[in-house]
Amino acid sequence: MDFEPDQEQRALAERAFELGATLNDGLPERVRAGRFDRELWRRCGEFGLLGLSVPTADGGLGLDSLSTALVIESFAKGCQDLGLLFSACAHLFACVMPIAEHGSAELRTRLLPKLVSGEWIGANAITEPEAGSDVHALRTTAIRDGDHYVLNGVKSFVTNSPVADHLLVYARTSPADGHLGLSAFVVDRHSPRLTVGARFAKPGLATAPMAPVYLDDCRVPAANRLGPEGAGSTIFAGSMAWERSCLFAAYLGAMDRQLAQTISHVTTRKQFRKPLSRHQAVAHRIADMKLRLEGARLLLYRACSRRDRGVDSTLEVSLAKLAVSEAAIQNALDAIQLHGASGFLSEGGVVDALGDALPSTIFSGTSEIHRDLIARGLGL
Structure with missing residues (x-):
């Protein structure tokens, strides 16, 4: 292909x-x-x-x-x-x-x-203190009141919330209906009784602001609901299909740039009177970095291609997301090792890639969740 x-x-x-x-x-x-x-x-x-x-x-x-x-x-x-x-x-x-x-x-x-x-x-508010991987454990509620819904709950780890103008908030409109009772609402950031908490300090993705969001009898027009009541799970699954494939292309680009920088370093830095790249242990580590990058890239491109052809791509998307995120962490570790002490200094920027890569195995579904999805796709 x-x-x-x-x-x-x-x-x-x-x-x-x-x-x-x-x-x-x-x-x-x-x-x-x-x-x-x-x-x-x-x-x-x-x-x-x-x-x-x-x-x-x-x-x-x-x-x-x-x-x-x-x-x-x-x-x-x-x-x-x-x-x-x-x-x-x-x-x-x-x-x-x-x-x-x-x-x-x-x-x-x-x-x-x-x-x-x-x-x-825009921001997306679905994760809660007691509902991360298990999104159907959401406790935030949306109760219909005439032409409005009244939202109550706490959302955690909301990327962009400190700077957002609008948030897509998922809440339960019918708690008794399980995943069919989840609905999605566009909420104006300046709505009364919506509060954004203090920003989280993070060791990676530092310029992406993140904070909790608190909803305390927050009134939202019913016209701001996406789709019919109970469509929230379907809407969220669709957004995750986009995110799990296309967002992770960012890590491919970052790994490509990282690999080029590391190759430049090992071919110019000398130890024992020859470039680092002439040492087999170093060259093999570079080869492994390239192997992970290209394998992850092909898996992600295949997942995107299947999505574009309208073919069920659940298995392929999980394979790609898992491969890219775990490759990003291992390649970042290898880059630090190959740069030696300078790779551990903040001024060099090499170590920053590790902080950026670490959360990739957590957001958009943890590596464990994606291994479950892959196993399920194999009929296990």
Whole structure:
């Protein structure tokens, strides 16, 4: 199966790389401060990054999964700020795409142009203190009251919540109906009785702001519900299919950039009167880094291709997500080892890739969850 990009895909990917490479100025200071840069966000919106997969009728580029992944990978290869790209992907796949695919005409017209352009920022609020991998254990409720719903609950680890304009909140409208009782609502960040808590400090993805969200009798117009009552599980599954494939293309780009930097280091750094690369142990470690990267890339491209052909891709998406996330951690560890003591210094930036990679085996479904999905796909 050939995944070689065509001329149009290649041109867009090259433009994404060029844009990403212009967004690295001041990165060490942003990372140390954990600062989200709204001007960089606006530039991403101008390029189209925040609406890659959104239909053209709603202001997006209308790209399929594979084209979207190619662009994200190229952007990450040029941009060293993986936190910025993580925020953009969380915005696009977990908030904007559900609105594009399930929102009413009024919601799409009112929200999507500003979300796609970068004027507004979106967030997804589903995880709770007692509901992580088990999303059906959600305790947040949404009780109908005339033309509104009243939401009560606590959401944790909400990416973009400190800077978001709108949040996609999942809540139980019918607790007795299990996964069929979950619904999704677009909630204005400035709604009365919605509070965003203190930002979390993180060792990676530092420029992607994250905080808990508290809903205390928060009234939301019924018109802001996506789809019918009880459609929340279907909406969430669709957003995860986008996220688990296309978002993880960012780690492919980051690993590609990391590999090139590491090869440059081992071919110029000398020990025992010869370049490090001439030592078999070093060369083999580089070979393993390349093997993990290319294997993960092929799995992800295959998953995206199957999605675009309308074929059930649950197994392929889990294989790709698992391979990419675990490769990102191991390659980051190898890069640190091959850079020696300098690889452990914050100033060099090598160690930052490990902090960025570590959460990749947790969000969008833990590695354990994806191994369960793979086993289930094999009939086990």
